[in-house]
Amino acid sequence: MKRILSIAALAAALPFAANAAEGLSYTYIEGGYSASKADIAPVNRDVDSDGWSIRGAAAFHPNFHAFGDYTRESIDNVHRDRDQWRLGLGYNHELSPNTDLLTRVAYQSIDFGQGLDADGYAVEVGARSALLPALEGYALVGYEDYDRGIDSEFYGRLGAQWKFNPNVGVAGDVKLIKGGDVQWFVGPRLSW
Template sequence: MKRSLIALALLAALPFAASAQDANSGLSYNYVQGGYVATNTDGGDADGWGLGGSVAVHPNVHLFGSYANQNIDGVNADFDQWRFGVGYNKSFSPKADFVANVAYEQYDAGSGLDFDGYSIEAGVRGVLAPKFEGYALLGYEDGGDFDGDAYGRLGAQLKINQSWGVVADVKIADGDTQWFVGPRISW
């Protein structure tokens, strides 16, 4: 039920999304992406696929969400990871934005091995070249069953044309690394 309400809210915001791009920086907060995701930890590795997206609902506010399913190497098990949140973006130069995000996070490995938590992050996103943009964020995440952890996130997009691009993202937290690579369509 909770997932259906979040999906419905994102769909309801779509009519407003086209006009809500931050006109100063030229960065779009309206996109859908999918691709390969992997997690490397001291306790083992996992990989799979993920989907994500963002919709601008105001020139300085966007809603975002993602889902990933990964199989754990060496065992017959997988886990689902959900992330939904709201972000604030404000241009501070013609090609760069300050970005701050707050998100609800859920991990579910089945058999009662699941937990909910939250994350907050802030940093910079900018146009580095005509067909290349990137971002750097510092964040903190906390879940009910594990201690909070600071992390860093770096990402980039190589734009093929105005709508299509290839994105990469890496998140590093206390010896754990999670990364994503795949195509993105922006509007």
């Protein structure tokens, strides 16, 4: 009986025993330019906006990390800003020496000012891979749900980073939301 329990405990711990794939860091900070094209459901109109974002993550276990980001964009032709932030937890599991399975959950908030705001959550799953020594990329699919009349949608997220050295690179990300909404980001990243 003790042997069966030992084997069961070992099998249960295996998903947590792997480290991040080689060349992938889950501790970083990045900032840069962001832009969005979105249909704001409560007022039913298309809006374009651009501004800046700051993002980061911190690994606190070989397979777990906390992450967050903040975006502030000015909406074109309107004296209003879009503030958006999220905080979450991620889990990475090595699938191969260069590729991780990545799952993330986050609490998020969006605020257009004048009482037009919403809170919600997002879940995403996909893969992150060191494609070349200086290039990594990821592809995620996700679902986000907001309150206050903003549509809940599925989305895809594609991103890449070109590394100048192990600690400094340039990152880019595009989020394609069902219904045609698009959010993108580009900027420098510092990893350690």
